[in-house]
Amino acid sequence: MLNSWTLLISNLKNTKVFNQIRCASQVLPQLSSEKYNVRRKQFGNIQASDVDYFKTILSEDRVLTDENDILPFNIDWIKNCRGQSKLVLKPKSTEEVSHILRYCNEKRLAVCPQGGNTGLVGGSVPVFDEIVLSFMLMNKIISLDELSGALVCESGCVLENLDNYVRKRNLIMPLDLGAKGSCHIGGNVSTNAGGLRLLRYGNLHGSVLGVEAVKADGTVIDCLKTLKKDNTGYHLKHLFIGSEGTLGVVTKVAIHCPAMPKAVSLGFFGVKNFENVLRLYASAKSSLGEILSAFEMADNDSISSTVENLKLPNPISDYPFYVLVETSGSDETHDAEKLSRFLDKEMESGLIVDGTVTSEPGKMQTIWNLRESIAGAGLIDGYVFKYDVSVPLANYYSLVPLLRQKLGSKAVRVYGYGHVGDGNIHINVTVPKYDQEVCSMLEPYIFEEVAKLNGSISAEHGVGFRKPHYIHYSKDVTAIHLMKQLKQLMDPNGILNPYKVVPEV
Amino acid sequence: MLNSWTLLISNLKNTKVFNQIRCASQVLPQLSSEKYNVRRKQFGNIQASDVDYFKTILSEDRVLTDENDILPFNIDWIKNCRGQSKLVLKPKSTEEVSHILRYCNEKRLAVCPQGGNTGLVGGSVPVFDEIVLSFMLMNKIISLDELSGALVCESGCVLENLDNYVRKRNLIMPLDLGAKGSCHIGGNVSTNAGGLRLLRYGNLHGSVLGVEAVKADGTVIDCLKTLKKDNTGYHLKHLFIGSEGTLGVVTKVAIHCPAMPKAVSLGFFGVKNFENVLRLYASAKSSLGEILSAFEMADNDSISSTVENLKLPNPISDYPFYVLVETSGSDETHDAEKLSRFLDKEMESGLIVDGTVTSEPGKMQTIWNLRESIAGAGLIDGYVFKYDVSVPLANYYSLVPLLRQKLGSKAVRVYGYGHVGDGNIHINVTVPKYDQEVCSMLEPYIFEEVAKLNGSISAEHGVGFRKPHYIHYSKDVTAIHLMKQLKQLMDPNGILNPYKVVPEV
Incomplete structure (x- = not known):
């Protein structure tokens, strides 16, 4: 395993x-x-x-x-x-x-x-x-229509450079990733990268306007339109979004950049149990509506691993669950009003037990750091088994107690955190050192459980070299067969990124 | 022709x-x-x-x-x-x-x-x-996750029925069409229908979560996940979105339903020239940001054809251009404040010469009727040549004066109106009766001009039976070749919707 x-x-x-x-x-x-x-x-x-x-x-x-x-x-x-x-x-x-x-x-x-x-x-x-x-x-910006937000560039442009470029023109890139200082837009498109802005701005299949790609035989497929609406025939660009360079190589990208928000605020809340996290999400969707830009959760073990292992401060007390709510909007006063009203209401209702709201950049960074450091904090325990899955919201957290029960004292910690708004949970299991027995208890068990819940065994990280033999847990046999047929059609000699994405058997 | x-x-x-x-x-x-x-x-x-x-x-x-x-x-x-x-x-x-x-x-x-x-x-x-x-x-609703907004249903469900169903649960369908009382969600997905909410909620490639489709040979392709994030292999559902039933037949759809807005307002403005329409769009994007849900324009001849031919009232005076701005948000007070502030600012700046803002349903309907009746009003002149194209915003209106000049007195009216926010303009040419000479002056001339502007000759209506021989104006020869290869792969006997979409030569 x-x-x-x-x-x-x-x-x-x-x-x-x-x-x-x-x-x-x-x-x-x-x-x-x-x-x-x-x-x-x-x-x-x-x-x-x-x-x-x-x-x-x-x-x-x-x-x-x-x-x-x-x-x-x-x-x-x-x-x-x-x-x-x-x-x-x-x-x-x-x-x-x-x-x-x-x-x-x-x-x-x-x-x-x-x-x-x-x-x-x-x-x-x-x-x-x-x-x-x-x-x-291949890192040239080709054009930007500041009014429509259509950016056209070569695939080797670094995401952060593009974001800086469009921010000077009051736009933002529709995606944001931890790796933005290094990752290329061509790679983002090829892997259908998700990230932190998906809740608000949707996925790349929605925001990529056009793609230029080269097939294995050198044929250039020019679908580099900058139009929001174009229904002239098959929507070929989607073949190259998320196929990880196995059907063709993306050389240019046209992408829609939304308007830059003028005001950003952040709330960090303590919550009694997971049912209340979901209730709070429903309330945030309703109360904050169009300005809701992130709804993240972390359980107690996630935050305490960060506090204990990395000595990061937790701005509120100890709670079973934590929720981070970000708003991004065009009017600071309105947004602040909506967020405090939401906070007042849900503290009154008891869904929020404790909380803090801020729009000061430094304080917001402290809260985001706490959330984002969870990914690395578990390492200090020794070794971390990590899973990136999507499951329907009702069962979003159900795998964590299941794994806790299964592993008992074999694990130092079992915790879950992630993007509730996208149904995407990261599950970490920490152990003192890599342990084959624990590994065998986890895999393929966790994939089987994800499959039972009709979830995805790879929510945002893709298949690459490491997961082709696992995709049958999330993709049905006829769909995998069609994948193989597409690969054969587009790259009959199999020269493009071999050993990746498409399962061998 | x-x-x-x-x-x-x-x-x-x-x-x-x-x-x-x-x-x-x-x-x-x-x-x-x-x-x-x-x-x-x-x-x-x-x-x-x-x-x-x-x-x-x-x-x-x-x-x-x-x-x-x-x-x-x-x-x-x-x-x-x-x-x-x-x-x-x-x-x-x-x-x-x-x-x-x-x-x-x-x-x-x-x-x-x-x-x-x-x-x-x-x-x-x-x-x-x-x-x-x-x-x-095949019109059953299978499930609705009220929290995530994931609706799963059979393809024969009527769009309006689905919208009514989800509205009772504080959600809306992410698309809205004139034909919503009859059209099926399966048809919407198969044709990648655009419509009135695209500016706000994006296109179907972004909002369709999953598709179940049947290939020509009867194989069921099950990609009916309800997840927002799923990067396990090729994103096959997009093969069926917009391919108009020629690659497979959509039998079930999973789609993301956004939260129902609590407040809707509408502004109708007179504008001096088209440059100012674009400036106003920039200002609306910036001032109204996340609550902007429609930005439509109509030139003077569009509105006067409606006023003269259909006797509909124009709530403001006569202007060279008209702009309709709709906002949809979660807070009536905030939204009204944003919209009036925008109106005050742009009347002061002169971008808006005259205008009216309302959130009364009856008055809003009157304004929408005026805008939406343009499509039929030209008929009263005799015969209408109609085009549905997308072009980059800088050239959004440029075809209208070009056609006016070319046709001179041969046309009763030449006018343009449409979804500025989506870069989609509808161009109508009215004549006393169908005239082959006018037709020859228009076609393929207008398609050639659209091609020069790197536009789309079919923005939202698709290709169907009527346009396969025109798609080369918007799709490059290698892309058309790839379309043919996909058709051959998915439907080697060509039994699915023959004579449609894929050009014969």
């Missing part, structure tokens, strides 16, 4: 904690092929003549063959996977990507497209000697 | 006008195959044994063979297309749909799936003797 710590840094924005974790793992990770016992597929082997050919397409400095230069492209962000690529190509244009892929397809050379390499399921690094196609030099 | 009056009733909600139009066309329309000179494809012919077989799958009363019973299924809403089907089947379950399609696929019998039959491009009626698969009896 595979362990689950690839999900370790989920939503982690606390840089200090993140650096601690990075420093803790300076040893070179084991090769993915050995660690996970994978056999290389029958692809071509890269010859000197291939490298020479690529140098005729790209300038010499954009064809990396030196082992040290290539190493960072072979290892994923959380140092769980390590590939064996011997060649990194850095195209600067769609035409170059097209030439490269056409050649690779003819020669049966496997390719691993790579954006910011911040994925958590090993999807962005090679497994064997796949050629790494890095988008780091 | 084909005339364009299939787009006639776009957004038409004024029942009186609509009834006038229906009464004006009681004559049986010409057969589509003759009118548009189409050849029947090599499908099987229905035999008595086939009908007998269907009677073993469905009860006898759900297998229609009587010509009079079948007639309404052969004619589209606006009586432009007429098919020659001799068999209508009314399944009650996905299993029945699956059995029917498996049989039809084996026998190469063509099938036309039909929802509420309110489409405007002839997509929902047969062309020759395709078997009509009517979803009118």
